[in-house]
Amino acid sequence: MRAVLYYGREDVRIEDIAEPSPKTGEVKLRVLYNGICGSDLHEYYHGPIMTRTRPHPLTGVKNPVVLGHEFCGEVVENGRNVDDLKSGDLVAVEPIQTCGTCYWCGIGQYNHCPKPAVHGYNREGGGLAEFTVVPRSMVHKLPAGISAQQGALVEPMAVSYHAIARAQPASGQTFVVHGGGPIGVGAFLTLKALGDIRVIVCEPSAQRRAILSRLGAEHVLDPAGLNVVEAIRDLTDGRGADASIDAAGVPAAFKAALASTAPLGHLVVVAMHMEPFPFNALALLAGEVSVTGSKTYCNDYPAVIELMTRGAYPLEGWVSTIPMADFIERGIVPLTHQQATKIMVDVAGGR
Ligand SMILES: [Zn+2]
Ligand SMILES: [Zn+2]
Structure with missing residues (x-):
């Protein structure tokens, strides 16, 4: 074979x-x-x-x-x-x-x-x-x-699903997904399927932004073309996002996510950062943001398959x-x- x-x-x-x-x-x-x-x-x-x-x-x-x-x-x-x-x-x-x-x-x-x-x-x-x-x-x-x-x-969507679960989503919240690659797309589709959650996506590639728009994303921001921290604040009455997902894996995306997550919010890193980088830890104290990681999946396949039967992952x-x-x-x-x-x-x- x-x-x-x-x-x-x-x-x-x-x-x-x-x-x-x-x-x-x-x-x-x-x-x-x-x-x-x-x-x-x-x-x-x-x-x-x-x-x-x-x-x-x-x-x-x-x-x-x-x-x-x-x-x-x-x-x-x-x-x-x-x-x-x-x-x-x-x-x-x-x-x-x-x-x-x-x-x-x-x-x-x-x-x-x-x-x-x-x-x-x-x-x-x-x-x-x-x-x-x-x-x-x-x-x-x-x-x-x-x-x-x-x-x-199912496998990559389980990675996305696990990351979303780590952020403890609740209805009425605003999530920001940084990075529109496969895991970012999966995070967006998962959030949409979970119900009453507003999603903002940040992605520098015009081609990937167009894909996200066609998949139904209403707020797709270009981090190369505008100040996404300000744009996210503008979209959230100055409060910031309830949760941010780093599916980009570049320092600028992590820093923007940290700066634009609301006090008591969650920041989940699911992307692989291949290099260490400095960031301002004072932002953690100021907003009491919970920064956490997300590794593969753990008992997430059944939930993903269930959402799939309901049309969540076109x-x-x-x-x-x-x-x-x-x-x-x-x-x-x-x-x-x-x-x-x-x-x-x-x-x-x-x-
Ligand atoms: Zn993989
Ligand atoms: Zn073991």
Whole structure:
């Protein structure tokens, strides 16, 4: 079968590898769509970061590895002791395997397990292969009405959903989402779906601002063209936002978010800041703003799938597909230049 393999920095090859078969407690999937993530870009240009040159402590897997952790597939074969899925069932995969024995796994906060192994970075297989095998416990069966492309969107939308949950949203509030990439779009769509919450989005790319407007965003601000702190104050009677989401990952966005969050508000950092930077901590004291982080997801898939069945995550206008053979040229490259928001690999060739 064809698969996209990561050998090392700027060394990704599309090769034929052996088709896997399910062991006890596992499920074999035919992959339909796999989204390309920002972390795949980091891995390509700056890695190994997520992948390992030495065996992973939980799985023993090291490079080369099959890439792809945002995917949807259909069940083709159950391993022993799996009897609640049938051939053709559409599923989304929660790709993080955890140790199950540490303190964090013990209290159910499994996204803080110190030894996570990600399918698509540190496990045998990934979503960028025609077939892959995962434990039954990593599989979420999708209800009728959800398409395979939407299924591949559950993983990144769970990242967005978790970030929103960390900000403790309530009806009547104003949220500001800084950054209109896939996680920012997901944050916006999640907030809209949750109900009576006003959302302001800040995004420097004109193309991405246009996408957000078409998705129904009423307030889309250009941080390169105006003072967003003042603009947010103007839109909130001078009070500032009840909560701000940093989905941009650049110092200017974090500082603007801190300066424009209302007293007692929340600022959630979900973007990866690759470099340390200084900021004025006096702003924390002045507004008693709760600054917090958001790491992947933890029991968030069911809520995302539920919102998806209610139409919360439309694909039109921001999700595009490419064939597996074009992974670098039409996937990694345009995402690097922000010429696209979310690109999915049509692994099965279009179903
Ligand atoms: Zn990802
Ligand atoms: Zn653990």
